[in-house]
Amino acid sequence: MAISCIAPTSRTSRCCRRRCPFRCSRCSRTWSIAGPAQRRGGSACHGAVGGKTGTTNDYRDAWFVGFNSAVVVGVWVGYDQPARIREGGTGARVALPIWADFMRRTAQRLPAHAFQPPGDIQTVELCNVSYLRPVDGCPVYAEYFKDGDDIPSRLCTIHQGDIKQRAQRAIQGSSAPSARD
Numbered sequence: 001m002a003i004s005c006i007a008p009t010s011r012t013s014r015c016c017r018r019r020c021p022f023r024c025s026r027c028s029r030t031w032s033i034a035g036p037a038q039r040r041g042g043s044a045c046h047g048a049v050g051g052k053t054g055t056t057n058d059y060r061d062a063w064f065v066g067f068n069s070a071v072v073v074g075v076w077v078g079y080d081q082p083a084r085i086r087e088g089g090t091g092a093r094v095a096l097p098i099w100a101d102f103m104r105r106t107a108q109r110l111p112a113h114a115f116q117p118p119g120d121i122q123t124v125e126l127c128n129v130s131y132l133r134p135v136d137g138c139p140v141y142a143e144y145f146k147d148g149d150d151i152p153s154r155l156c157t158i159h160q161g162d163i164k165q166r167a168q169r170a171i172q173g174s175s176a177p178s179a180r181d
């Protein structure tokens with residue numbers, strides 16, 4: 001079985017240097033952020049980290065590619081001659097722990113810092129369920145948009161909201177949630 005670690009690279013594109021790390025580190029919908037890595041790695045990972053697992057059919061390849069502000073690391077686990085790693089050998093189970101251990105071991109030499117948002121990033125609070133503008137009762141989170149992004153303007157249609165928000169939603173033509181919501 002081979003275990004490959006690919007890291008780090010200093011040759012990032014201008015786009016990545018300026019925008020992607022911050023937004024990727026904040027994008028909880030498409031990236032598995034700190035939580036999974038920290039759960040798998042215990043206290044291995046501090047600060048903002050991001051990454052993505054991958055697993056091929058029949059558990060023949062598993063990987064985790066992740067980053068913090070100092071380093072980007074990809075871990076692949078598999079056999080030279082394709083074969084099942086083991087039942088349930090997903091990227092989260094076999095590659096992520098290696099990644100977390102690597103990050104822990106390199107933390108002193110490559111200390112990570114918080115990602116700083118670029119100047120053209122706009123922070124918008126959205127409903128964590130509908131991903132629309134929040135009304136009263138919505139669980140909210142901060143989403144980050146750059147110039148030219150399509151920022152949601154419609155109000156959440158899942159949560160009730162107050163009377164003014166319900167009226168505004170009716171003007172938008174959005175259906176109101178049932179009273180029990």
Ligand SMILES: [Zn+2]
Nearest residue numbers: 127138156159
């Ligand atoms: Zn909502």
